[in-house]
Amino acid sequence: MSVKRDAGLIAIEQSMRLAIRDAVNRTSRKPFAWGGVAGYDQLTAISQALHRLPIDTETSYLRHLIRQIDRALEVNQSLADDVRAAHEWLCRIADCLHYGADQAPPPAATVSSHEVRQAMNALLARFRPDPQEMPAQAALECAWHRLWKAWSSDLLACYDVPGLPADNLHLEAFFNRIRKHERRISGRASTRPLGWLGAYQVLFIAESEHDLLESLRQVALVDYQTHRQRLAQRESPRQQRYRLHHDPAKAIQSLLDQHTARRAAIAAAGPSQGT
Secondary structure, eight states: OOOOOOHHHHHHHHHHHHHHHHHHTOOOBTTTBOHHHHHHHHHHHHHHHHHTOOOOGGGHHHHHHHHHHHHHHHHTHHHHHHHHHHHHHHHHHHHHTTOOSSSOOOOGGGOOHHHHHHHHHHHHHHOOOOTTTOHHHHHHHHHHHHHHHHHHHHHHGGGGSTTOOSOOHHHHHHHHHHHHHHHHHHOOSOOTTGGGTGGGGGGGTSSSHHHHHHHHHTSOHHHHHHHHHHHHHHHHHHHHHHHHHHOHHHHHHHHHHHHHHHHHHHHHHOGGGGO
16 A cells, blocks of 8 residues: 655655746746756756755655756757857847946947947957857857848947947836836736836825825734735745746755755654655
């Protein structure tokens, strides 16, 4: 007769499967966030963490995943290296154009369109990937040459206008943060209706801030705690994805530490705990 496994261990293993699924389905946020590169790194961190698992009956399922993960990493290693190199070249292009999402654009007086054109032409001359061995880099080179030939004059015009930034990435990032916040607090997939009034929409319900606070205090504490717990449960998968995307090694190790602690608790409680 088969023994029913512990529900806590099954939940942790489910989280591990979701982490693997998230790694192989990472989306991209172009132009600088490439999901394929981040997903490969995340899958590598998962593999390294699983290889450190001890040989035990309760770890057999997780150790069974190692073979499939290692095979996926081995099959896609050359492609991942090619895509990673293409991403590095894209970052060099952005640096040459003085773009960047993490740093403010320099003042227009520090660089001219002629200087940027010379630097870009020199960078183009150094980039000669092999189409047979480096398909991702070759595709980037083809698109780079085509766009630079067609749009270089329009791209370079901003460097000769005092005070005009070289890109609008900071402004786009600001609006993306606003839309993300509105989706989170409203539960709606589309933010277009919310864009009319924004986060201040709730203020129109009350005549003053004092009246608004009084209305909020009328909610029973038990109801608030119930809905707050429900919200925390709904937010848990998103928070786990956030941890995986920002520090996959630490997030996976945290799951494995929970698995280890649960196994120790089951062993200390005796055979009846796992049934």
